[in-house]
Amino acid sequence: MAVYKLTYLNLPALAEPIRFLLSYLEIDFEDIRYEREEWPSVKPTMPFGKIPVLEIDGKVLNQSTALCRYLSKKAGLAGSDDWESLLIDITLDNFNDFREAFRTHIIFVSEESKAEKYVTLINEIIPLYMNKFENIVSENDGYFVNGKLSCADIYFAAIIDFFSYLGKVDLLENRPKLQALKKKIYEIPQIKSWIAKRPAFSYAWSNDN
Amino acid sequence: MAVYKLTYLNLPALAEPIRFLLSYLEIDFEDIRYEREEWPSVKPTMPFGKIPVLEIDGKVLNQSTALCRYLSKKAGLAGSDDWESLLIDITLDNFNDFREAFRTHIIFVSEESKAEKYVTLINEIIPLYMNKFENIVSENDGYFVNGKLSCADIYFAAIIDFFSYLGKVDLLENRPKLQALKKKIYEIPQIKSWIAKRPAFSYAWSNDN
Numbered sequence: 006m007a008v009y010k011l012t013y014l015n016l017p018a019l020a021e022p023i024r025f026l027l028s029y030l031e032i033d034f035e036d037i038r039y040e041r042e043e044w045p046s047v048k049p050t051m052p053f054g055k056i057p058v059l060e061i062d063g064k065v066l067n068q069s070t071a072l073c074r075y076l077s078k079k080a081g082l083a084g085s086d087d088w089e090s091l092l093i094d095i096t097l098d099n100f101n102d103f104r105e106a107f108r109t110h111i112i113f114v115s116e117e118s119k120a121e122k123y124v125t126l127i128n129e130i131i132p133l134y135m136n137k138f139e140n141i142v143s144e145n146d147g148y149f150v151n152g153k154l155s156c157a158d159i160y161f162a163a164i165i166d167f168f169s170y171l172g173k174v175d176l177l178e179n180r181p182k183l184q185a186l187k188k189k190i191y192e193i194p195q196i197k198s199w200i201a202k203r204p205a206f207s208y209a210w211s212n213d214n
Numbered sequence: 215m216a217v218y219k220l221t222y223l224n225l226p227a228l229a230e231p232i233r234f235l236l237s238y239l240e241i242d243f244e245d246i247r248y249e250r251e252e253w254p255s256v257k258p259t260m261p262f263g264k265i266p267v268l269e270i271d272g273k274v275l276n277q278s279t280a281l282c283r284y285l286s287k288k289a290g291l292a293g294s295d296d297w298e299s300l301l302i303d304i305t306l307d308n309f310n311d312f313r314e315a316f317r318t319h320i321i322f323v324s325e326e327s328k329a330e331k332y333v334t335l336i337n338e339i340i341p342l343y344m345n346k347f348e349n350i351v352s353e354n355d356g357y358f359v360n361g362k363l364s365c366a367d368i369y370f371a372a373i374i375d376f377f378s379y380l381g382k383v384d385l386l387e388n389r390p391k392l393q394a395l396k397k398k399i400y401e402i403p404q405i406k407s408w409i410a411k412r413p414a415f416s417y418a419w420s421n422d423n
Contacts, residue, residue, distance in 0.1 A: 053308060053346065071303035078296050087287050094280035099262060105314070115324035137262065 009034035010060040012051070014041060017206055018167045019069045020057040025163040025190075026076040026156070028199035038204070070097050077156035084155065092150045096141075096157040100164065103134045107171045126172060135176055135183075142182040147189070162190035166208045218243035219269040221260070223250060226415055227376050228278045229266040234372040234399075235285040235365070237408035247413070279306050286365035293364065301359045305350075305366040309373065312343045316380045335381060344385055344392075351391040356398070371399035375417045 009027060013020035015038035027034045039047050048054045052067040059072050066072060074094070077083035084090030110126040138149075138161075146152035149161065165187060169176045177184045190196055218236060222229035224247035236243045248256055257263045261276040268281050275281060283303070286292035293299030319335040347358075347370075355361035358370065374396060378385045386393045399405055 053311065054342065055311065066300070066304060068304040068307040071300055071307055074303060075296060075300040087284060091275070091280055091284040094283060095275060095277040098277040098280055102262065102264065109318070109322050113318050113322045115327065118324065133262065 007032075007062045008060075010037060011035065011057060012037045012039070012047075012060070013057040014039055014044065015204065016167075017163070019164075021167065022073050022160040022163040023057060023059060023069055023076070024199065024203070025159050025196055026073055026080065026082075029082075029159065029193065029195050030076060030080050031195055070101060073097070073156055073160055077159075080156075082154060082156045082159065084150075089151055089155075093155045093157050096149045097160055099134070099138075100157075100160060103130075104164075104168065106130045106134075107168065111171060127174060131172060131174065131176065135180060139180040139182050142186055147182065147186055149186075158186055159190055159196075162187045162196075170208050216241075216271050217269075219246060220244065220266060221246045221248070221256075221269070222266040223248055223253065224413065225376075226372070228373075230376065231282050231369040231372040232266060232268060232278060232285070233408065233412070234368050234405055235282055235289065235291075238291075238368065238402065238404050239285060239289050240404055279310060282306070282365055282369055286368075289365075291363060291365045291368065293359075298360055298364075302364045302366050305358045306369055308343070308347075309366075309369060312339075313373075313377065315339045315343075316377065320380060336383060340381060340383065340385065344389060348389045348391050351395055356391065356395055358395075367395060368399055368405075371396045371405075379417050 009032055011020060011023060011027070011034050017024075024034075024036065047056075051058055052065060055067055057069050057072075058065055058067050060066070074083055074097070077093075084093050106126065110122040110130065114122045141149055148154060149157040161183075165176060165183070177187065191200060218241055220229060220232060220236070220243050226233075233243075233245065256265075260267055261274060264276055266276070266278050266281075268275050283292055283306070286302075293302050315335065319331040319339065323331045350358055357363060358366035370392075374385060374392070386396065400409060
């Protein structure tokens with residue numbers, strides 16, 4: 006049996022969709038988590054200095070979306086034909102663009118443009134993406150693609166709370182279709198059991214926290 | 215026969231790998247190019263306000279990497295098994311991370327950190343990525359993955375000159391394996407004929423330009 010080792014920070018973020026998919030597949034994995042202060046010494050040992058990294062039988066692999074796609078194929082969640090796979094891939098990269106917007110509006114900003122960028126994120130970018138996501142799921146019988154469970158749904162459910170945490174706003178508020186989708190994923194027995202045992206992370210996104 | 219319409223700016227950049235792949239497949243496509251000043255009025259009509267967008271038989275599709283993967287499957291260039299597809303997907307997203315570094319070090323920078331960020335790009339990020347790319351191609355018989363032509367090679371050859379243009383530096387200088395790979399791709403008859411007929415773009419990357 007192949008040996009899986011996942012390396013990331015002690016955070017959900019980009020590693021959590023991989024953890025969800027490994028759990029869905031009932032694959033045991035070593036869940037290596039570095040604290041932020043340890044990262045600078047680990048960084049040079051990682052491919053392109055980035056994580057998450059998944060080691061499969063000693064082969065060191067980076068790029069979380071590529072890894073999710075690979076694991077999804079094993080789970081039958083990567084599309085039933087090339088067209089459906091395309092629609093799933095587009096959805097995953099839309100999530101990645103949305104994530105990138107948090108980086109360019111919260112992380113890569115100068116002190117003086119910080120407030121303005123945050124307003125753009127909250128008033129323009131978040132409604133643009135989240136309302137489209139809500140509509141897509143509404144039009145696809147409760148899932149992102151073709152009315153059935155795919156990698157896109159699991160990826161979304163695994164990462165959305167971290168986006169809320171970054172943006173300090175509940176992204177699912179008043180978006181019932183997305184709330185229902187997340188709930189459905191969380192109730193999948195293997196995912197439920199992963200959530201019950203995973204290390205705690207404080208997801209609080211109120212501005213008061 | 216399916217009808218293909220590609221929408222982008224009058225630039226190579228993210229659309230060029232799609233144009234290379236459509237040309238490789240000998241698929242005729244409408245190559246719609248907006249000038250920068252036209253973009254603000256077009257933006258709201260595009261999915262998530264982004265381009266390139268490929269329309270296939272009236273279906274409007276965004277996300278260039280997903281589209282390249284889809285076209286590559288038609289061309290037999292997306293990997294011969296799930297493992298090889300994973301390695302190709304990792305390579306494509308490494309290119310995307312590299313591209314993102316240009317954005318976060320040239321575009322999303324404040325006036326006062328501009329010079330410092332450019333130095334980091336030139337002295338740290340470019341050597342990190344480009345030397346690794348050179349080594350990977352050296353270790354894989356002149357290609358990015360498993361010693362044979364894949365989507366990754368075509369994507370790289372199509373986009374690398376634009377990265378040089380953004381960074382104002384010849385990224386292929388002193389990197390003979392990558393030079394040879396680009397040359398090999400440019401000599402594929404369908405690609406050669408695309409390059410001969412595509413609209414001119416001034417790729418000059420000297421600091422004097």
